[in-house]
Amino acid sequence: MKIGFDNDKYLQMQSAHIKERISQFDNKLYLEFGGKLFDDYHASRVLPGFQPDSKLRMLDKLSDQAEIIIVISAEDIERNKIRGDLGITYDSDVLRLMNIYRDRGLYVGSVVITKYSNQESASLFKARLEKMGIRVYCHYLIAGYPTNIPVIVSENGYGKNDYIETSRPLVVVTAPGPGSGKMAVCLSQLYHELERGIRAGYAKFETFPIWNIPLKHPVNLAYEAATADLNDVNMIDPFHLEAYGETTVNYNRDVEIFPVLNAIFQRIYGESPYKSPTDMGVNMAGNCICDDEACREASKQEILRRYYESLRRLLLGQCSDNEVYTIEMLMNQAGVTIHDRKVVDAALEYEKITNGPAAAIELHDGRIIKGKTSKLLGATAAMLLNALKDLAGIEHSCHVISPEAIEPIQTLKTKYLGNKNPRLHTDEVLIALSVSAASNPLAKKALEQLPNLAGCQAHTSVMVSSVDIKQLKRLSIQATYEAKYEKRD
Template sequence: MRPGFDSEKYLEEQSHAILERAAKFGDKLYLEFGGKLICDFHAARILPGFDPNAKIKLLQKLKDKVDIIICIFAGDIEQRKMRADFGVAYDTDTMRTIDDLHDWGLEVRGVVVTRYQDQPAVRTFLNKLSRRGIKVYTHRPIQGYPTELDTIVSRKGYGANSYIETEKPIVIVTGPGPNSGKMATCLSQVYHEFQRGVKAGYAKFETFPVWNLPLKHPVNIAYEAATADLADVNMVDPYHLEAYGKTAVNYNRDVEIFPVVKRICARIMEPEQLYQSPTDMGVNRVGFAISDDRVVREASIQEIIRRYFRYMADYATGTADKAAVDRVKLLMDDLGVTELDRKVVAPARKAAKEAETQGKGNNNVYCGAALELPDGTIVTGKNSPLLHAASSCILNAIKLLAKLPDDLLMLSPEVIDSVSQLKKNVFKNREVSLDLAETLTALSVSVPTNSAARLAMRKLPQLAGCEMHISHLPTAGDEAGLRKLGIRLTSEPVFTSRNLFME
């Protein structure tokens, strides 16, 4: 897809805006970082040209001026909440983020577990970090939050929270997901700073929704789709409209909490430091770096359809409510699009039907997969007793990219049989056909003796960013392999077996 976003312009404007906001408060700015700090693939998908690591590069530009704090909600650790982009739990993602920041030359000042209530799983997480030299802090629930201001802004409220020592004038407060307690941590720190005679302020770095795009712009609707499980709704900021007579877009949680935040800040800060609207709190220059509106509209619509399939899959597996599916379906209806506007859906369904026709009497499960190559070509694959549909599709794709004959065997029957025997006789698996992770391993083993495999392997990086759909819920091996290849996967909410435990 053509680029529709100027990442360099965005970095320049956003860094300038942050420094300008910090100067407003004097000594210290606590900046809440919304969204993903590292690998922001949602932004990259709906803003072609957006660097997924734009935020981390921004921090590098401001390296001498920033400290970093990570927040994580205790309940998310206890419930093993997952980050879908990587297939890892929030606590694991927190540790991965610390490692990634270190690799980028940035250190974390501490990790704060918010709304902590002595959960055993959370204590284990705290022990893991502290025994590896990471400073950990806990903030317990504040009684009467967010309405009882006399308690919140007192020694029993914010004053009872652990104070996090920082040195730099800008403190980035981030977390692995929404509702991690970032805002409360920022305001708690501002309270402690003022108690110490340090003038401090608070601001938000939110990428979405984009305040200066129309309310029903697909970029903003894609944000609603991404947070359908939280029931977030975009809306015109009424406080901004009243204060300035200008229309700005925000979302319901920020608008609803703003009066409380303003009253809390009024108890802590100087009158001239107070914001007049939730949009005022934000520092967001995304809308000024969009270079091709048509491109980002198209990309955003595709993301909304992807989210629809994701929520349907999550509903089928029991990790999402039907309400999330219905919300995204309504967004699609408003835009006049259907699931078939995703180009790979119909070919994948057709491949599954062909597999069923060809395999009657031989196979109980018929699956199809379709992949769109960078030039728009659609490649399909079907499952067989030897390979999963995703495995077949990827092999066909790299074979085409390498200009190899369609009937050429990429994997020798001996290699496939060897892996199948391992799964059957040693691992005692019910299913012995190769998933994508196993297929790619088998392909790499074949490279020294198979020149065709060597040529095809070199084409795998070209699949990054390609769109793929499969006619069934992916196995763990298929999903892991596709994620590592950088392929944007959707699937039908269909199980490939009646077995409750999938190997």
């Protein structure tokens, strides 16, 4: 995988820029973190070289100055909102995030429950946190929010929210997901800090869209594809263009809300510290692209992956036609078709040859390895095993998994677990390979190649099981799936 992003430069520049922003105010900055604070796999895919935990590593450099506030909406607690990528509720994720941050040596100051109106589930969660010794603050619904500025910036608006006690210059405000109220928490704190004689600042940290690369750059188009379900649209920041005569990129929601934010800033401070949404941002990612062509190519592949994911979701009834149409339009803008994804044609051609479901994976040196469906293995499992053999220099005709490792798994599936299909999934093949590795040096050699599959592209000619999808993700294989079932029913 060709590196296109200088991660070390990014960590250095980003932490220095945030320190500089803190100094522009009374040594107090509320930094709203959009997106994921860690495990940012989208960024690592479109900016090859970006480490998924880069934001956390950047905060590690500021750990003595930073504290974290985690925000959750009472409405999300009440309706048991689920994180789609993890399958856990937002309130459970608050505890998970807290443990991860603390394990990294970061200070988590408190939890804020927004839109609180004594909802039963929210009150129980609040009590649970307090029993664990965690400070909890409540913010309330404000009539006319976000446009009734005189009420919002008053004792009956921000004034009725709890003041969050903080002790460090940099306060990072994050949440389990969007719509939690991070920005409102930051602005409420500006009001309360000024009441206490401190002119605190606000800034926003969003990795995408990248403000200082072209609007239609594939990296920014890939962000639109990733948020197609939210109807986010990248656009030129008109406020920045008017103020500085400089073309920068932002996205529609920030541009639309800026006049309101500007009015709130003026109401709190008497004047606004920012002339545009771009001014509010602190992201330095655009300055750390070291190979533009590598990032362009990686982003085009991401758009194609998002396209296939939308087709899959459409087949399952999880999205509308509009989401697919939006990504098709982005493919046109990026100048790509499905044939630009080599593994797609390879898998579909192999399906015709074998007259059954097939899979293909592209190794880092450009070799394409295929797998077909057999009585023993599913196409995805066969592809995975063939790729490991190829990387280990083992002949494909050579059996690296012993029958003694396979038979017990098949017996368990068909005799005890009620499965009609004895074929092994990817996880079962890896277990069988691991068992064989204890006595077979070739199996051990093949197993040791697993890390070399990370970042490889793959495609299957049919939809695969959730088990296979999850396993490919764990191996960091960037896979897509044809939106059709293996059987007509």
